[in-house]
Amino acid sequence: xxxxxxSHFPTGVITASLTPMDRYLNADFAxxxxxxxxxxxxxxxxxxxxxxxxxxxxxxxxxxxAILEATLHGGIAAEALxxxxxxxxxxxxxxxxxxxxxxxxxxxxxxxxxxxKPLSDDVLFSYYARVIERTGDDDLRIYLYHIPKNxxxxxxxxxxxxxxxxxxxxxxxxKDSGGDWIHMQALMKEFPSFRLYSGTEEYLLETLKxxxxxxxxxxxxxxxxxxxxxxxxxxxxxxxDDQQKLxxxxxxxxxxxxxxxxxxxxxxxxxxxxxWNYLRPPNASLDAEVVSTLKEKFNQLLSPxxx
Numbered sequence: 001x002x003x004x005x006x007s008h009f010p011t012g013v014i015t016a017s018l019t020p021m022d023r024y025l026n027a028d029f030a031x032x033x034x035x036x037x038x039x040x041x042x043x044x045x046x047x048x049x050x051x052x053x054x055x056x057x058x059x060x061x062x063x064x065x066a067i068l069e070a071t072l073h074g075g076i077a078a079e080a081l082x083x084x085x086x087x088x089x090x091x092x093x094x095x096x097x098x099x100x101x102x103x104x105x106x107x108x109x110x111x112x113x114x115x116x117k118p119l120s121d122d123v124l125f126s127y128y129a130r131v132i133e134r135t136g137d138d139d140l141r142i143y144l145y146h147i148p149k150n151x152x153x154x155x156x157x158x159x160x161x162x163x164x165x166x167x168x169x170x171x172x173x174x175k176d177s178g179g180d181w182i183h184m185q186a187l188m189k190e191f192p193s194f195r196l197y198s199g200t201e202e203y204l205l206e207t208l209k210x211x212x213x214x215x216x217x218x219x220x221x222x223x224x225x226x227x228x229x230x231x232x233x234x235x236x237x238x239x240x241d242d243q244q245k246l247x248x249x250x251x252x253x254x255x256x257x258x259x260x261x262x263x264x265x266x267x268x269x270x271x272x273x274x275x276w277n278y279l280r281p282p283n284a285s286l287d288a289e290v291v292s293t294l295k296e297k298f299n300q301l302l303s304p305x306x307x
Contacts, residue, residue: 008141008172008195009046009082009107009141009143009172009173009195009213010045010046010080011045011195011208011213011214011231012045012046012208012213012214012228012231012235013043013044013045013201013204013214013215013217013220013224013227013228013230013231014044014045014046014047014048014082014197014214014215014216014217014220015039015044015046015047015048015216015217015220015221015224016048016051016052016053016054016216016217016218016220016221017032017035017036017039017047017048017049017051017053017054017221018035018053018054018055018218018221018260018263018264018267018276019032019049019050019054019055019059019067020032020035020264020275020276020278021275021278021279021280022275022278023275023278025278025279025280026063027059027063027066027067027070028275029066029067029070029071029074030074031273031275031276032067032070032071032074033070033071033074033075033076035221036071036074036076037074037075037076039220039221039224040076040080042224042225042228043224043225043227043228043229043231043232044220044224044227044228045214045228045231046080046081046082047076047080047081047082048081048082048083048084048109048175048216049067049068049071049081049082049083049084050064050067050068050083050084050085051084051109051145051175051216052084052147052150052177052218053218053221053259053260053263054084055260055279055280055283056084057087058280058281058282058283059280061087061092061095061096064096065096065099068081068083068099068100068103068105069103072103072104072105078103078104078105078106081105081107082105082107082108082109082143082216083096083100083105083107083108083109084108084109084110084111084145085097085100085108085109085110086109086110086111086112086113086145087111087113088113088114088115089113090113090127090130090131093110093113093131094130094131094134094135096108097110097131097135097140098134098135098137101135101137101139101140106139106140106141107141107143107172108140108141108142108143109143109145109175109216110128110131110142110143110144110145111145111147111151112124112127112144112145112151112153112155113127114150114151114152114153117152117153119153121156121158121159121162124153124155124159125159125162125163128142128163128167128171129166129167132167132170132171138169138170140170141170141172142167142170142171142172143172143173143174143175143195143197144160144163144171144173144174144175145174145175145177146174146175146176146177146178146199147175147177147178147199148178149177149178149179150177154178155174157186157187157190160174160187160191160194161190161191164191164194172194172195173194173195173196173197173213174187174194174195174196174197175197175199175216176196176197176198176199177199177200178199179199179200181203181206184196184198184203184207184210184212185210188207188210188211188212192211195212195213196212196213197212197213197214197215197216198212198214198215198216198217199215199216199217200215200217200219200251201215201217201219201220201223201227201230201247201248201251202247202248202251203215204217204227204230204231204244204247205230205234205240205241205244208231208234209234214231215227217251218259218260218263219250219251219254219259219263221263221267222250222263222266222267222270222298223247223250223251226243226246226247226250226302227247229243230243230244230247246301246302249301250298250301250302253294253297253298253301254294257286257290257294258283258284258286260279260283261279261283261284261285261286262286262290262291262294264276264277264278264279264285265277265285265286265288265290265291265294266291266294266295266298268291269291269292269295270295
């Protein structure tokens with residue numbers, strides 16, 4: 001095993017990047033690279049490509065490969081990237097995972113095969129084991145993607161324990177988007193070396209305090225500056241509660257709205273670039289009036305804050 005060769009993915013605030021598109025609904029590579037550069041400059045510790053926020057399941061396998069390649073060719077470091085590779089078809093997952101690792105992107109975020117349900121721990125273990133064995137690269141680092149509201153599948157502690165027993169250096173961590181803080185605390189306590197990222201910045205500070213890795217967040221596409229102020233204060237041993245409260249309030253502005261449409265609409269107005277309004281069905285844009293209201297509420301919260 002090459003466990004000492006591949007460094008861990010960064011801790012802190014990780015942005016689950018949106019995927020900008022052109023009017024033909026093809027990925028806009030140049031805008032994506034510029035967006036990633038901006039996120040890193042504003043303090044994002046890393047970037048997830050092609051997660052739920054990145055509309056991964058609306059792109060073909062070839063398109064997903066091209067998006068990753070274009071991001072790397074645009075100068076975004078492989079070490080700063082985690083890429084979503086989980087698909088319902090195991091062959092697609094293997095193909096995307098192998099492609100990422102060959103390009104030097106060792107950290108992948110892997111959805112479970114979510115179409116057929118219910119799935120036992122034995123079935124899920126078999127799926128992940130086959131992906132690992134068929135990819136055949138000890139440098140692979142898998143982060144499980146726990147998002148039961150979308151997949152209808154719970155990734156149990158029993159499953160995690162079994163994966164860690166057989167693949168302790170490859171199955172590295174989890175993005176927990178279940179929204180259950182008690183469950184996240186239990187995972188961090190039971191598996192202290194298993195790197196947990198909360199799926200929302202609502203729990204960023206508490207996750208760091210509990211020994212977790214941080215958060216992987218959709219709204220970090222626009223809250224990254226405030227989120228990075230939380231991680232910076234925490235790392236410096238400074239008081240971070242006020243920044244965290246502001247961060248939660250900013251995220252809550254978008255509560256109840258579809259994140260992809262709301263965030264893209266916000267960026268279209270904020271950057272004066274209408275290209276951000278393009279989404280692939282079944283995702284859809286929000287009405288301009290709704291976006292304007294969201295932006296006003298967001299900016300009202302930010303106005304007195306200085307970081």
